[in-house]
Every structure is written in structure tokens, then in C-alpha cells.
Amino acid sequence: MDDMFGNVPRAEVDWYPHWLSPDEAAVALSALVDEVLWKQDLIRTPGGIKPLPRLTAWQGDPGAVYIYSGIRNEPHAWTPTVHAVKSLAETTCAAHFNSVLLNRYRSGEDSMGWHADREPELGPQPVIASVSLGVARRFDLRHNQTGQLRAFELTSGSLLVMRGSTQQEWRHRIAKVPGLRGERINLTFRFVTAREPAG
Numbered sequence: 001m002d003d004m005f006g007n008v009p010r011a012e013v014d015w016y017p018h019w020l021s022p023d024e025a026a027v028a029l030s031a032l033v034d035e036v037l038w039k040q041d042l043i044r045t046p047g048g049i050k051p052l053p054r055l056t057a058w059q060g061d062p063g064a065v066y067i068y069s070g071i072r073n074e075p076h077a078w079t080p081t082v083h084a085v086k087s088l089a090e091t092t093c094a095a096h097f098n099s100v101l102l103n104r105y106r107s108g109e110d111s112m113g114w115h116a117d118r119e120p121e122l123g124p125q126p127v128i129a130s131v132s133l134g135v136a137r138r139f140d141l142r143h144n145q146t147g148q149l150r151a152f153e154l155t156s157g158s159l160l161v162m163r164g165s166t167q168q169e170w171r172h173r174i175a176k177v178p179g180l181r182g183e184r185i186n187l188t189f190r191f192v193t194a195r196e197p198a199g
């Protein structure tokens with residue numbers, strides 16, 4: 001928050017650049033390519049229906065349903081590598097996660113636009129643990145009011161944790177990097193509660 005002394009806003013982010021060793025990260029990356037059921041979602045845009053610029057998967061405890069960009073994500077059961085990484089992340093973050101969104105960026109052409117993880121099932125101050133494997137990509141954070149920017153180079157094996165009011169006050173993205181080759185897999189662990197039924 002901006003305070004009365006004019007200090008710049010600070011995102012509540014914990015950053016562990018060497019959370020996994022390079023070897024551990026490489027082993028996890030190739031295991032995830034094989035064990036996860038990757039899907040290509042479609043999104044409605046002003047220009048028509050388009051493929052999402054990345055592959056995704058959603059795993060979690062039974063009932064951990066998550067709706068974003070109009071896509072209803074029923075969780076698949078935890079696969080072994082994802083579950084092992086989740087347990088490690090829970091220890092580091094002192095938090096419990098019941099689900100994970102996996103994002104697979106096939107090259108620098110894949111991306112994720114500016115957004116905040118503000119869906120109602122996440123609650124107002126979610127802890128979101130983001131693990132990166134593979135080719136490093138830049139993660140930008142932009143403050144909603146001041147436009148202040150912070151950037152992290154999300155190297156393989158790193159862990160970035162967003163907490164507190166980060167989702168209320170900031171947006172984040174993974175920008176395209178034209179010409180960049182090589183894959184990156186990102187796992188964002190979350191705790192979701194069931195949405196109230198409409199009506």
C-alpha cells in the first residue's frame with residue numbers, strides 16, 4: 001500500500017530464485033510433459049474464438065472446481081510429480097493448497113496477458129505459489145493505481161509466492177518474446193473454495 005509518507009507501494013511477494021536445483025527442475029520438467037494431460041482451451045475475444053496462447057491443465061482435490069475466463073475447470077487427480085512439488089511448496093509457504101493451474105508455454109510466442117487472480121473462489125487475500133521450470137521468462141507486476149512496475153526473471157527451479165493484497169492492488173503477466181525457443185512449465189498452486197450456486 002501507498003502510505004502517508006509517500007512510500008512506493010510494495011507487492012507482498014516472496015522470491016526463491018534457487019528453490020529447486022537445476023537438475024531437480026530438469027527432471028520435473030520432463031516428467032510433467034509426459035504425466036500431465038495438457039489441453040488447448042479456446043477463448044472468446046473481440047476478434048472471435050481463438051486458441052489460448054499456451055496449454056493448460058488443472059489438478060486438485062475432488063471438488064476444487066475453478067472458473068476463469070469463462071472456462072470451468074474440473075480438477076484431474078494429482079499426478080506424482082505435481083503432488084511432490086505441491087508438498088514442497090506447502091512446506092516453504094506454510095500454506096495448504098488444494099489445486100494447481102499448470103501452464104505450458106511452448107515457445108516465446110506463448111504468453112499470458114495482464115490479469116489478477118481475483119476469482120471469488122480464491123478469497124480476498126490468496127496465497128499463490130508459482131513454480132517455474134524450463135526456459136526463463138519475465139514476470140511483470142504492475143500496480144493498479146501508480147502503474148509502478150516490478151519484474152522477476154522466472155528461472156528454472158524458482159518459486160515466487162504472491163500474498164496479502166497483491167491480487168487486489170497489482171496485475172501480472174508473462175509477455176510474448178518473439179523468436180524465443182524452448183518450453184517453460186509453470187505451476188500455480190492455490191486454495192479454492194466452492195462458489196455459491198447462482199440464483
Ligand SMILES: O=C(O)CCC(=O)C(=O)O
Nearest residue numbers: 101103117130174186188
Ligand atoms: O506463468 C506464470 O508465471 C504466470 C501464471 C499465472 O499468472 C497464472 O496462472 O495465473
Ligand SMILES: [Fe+2]
Nearest residue numbers: 115116117172
Ligand atoms: Fe496469475
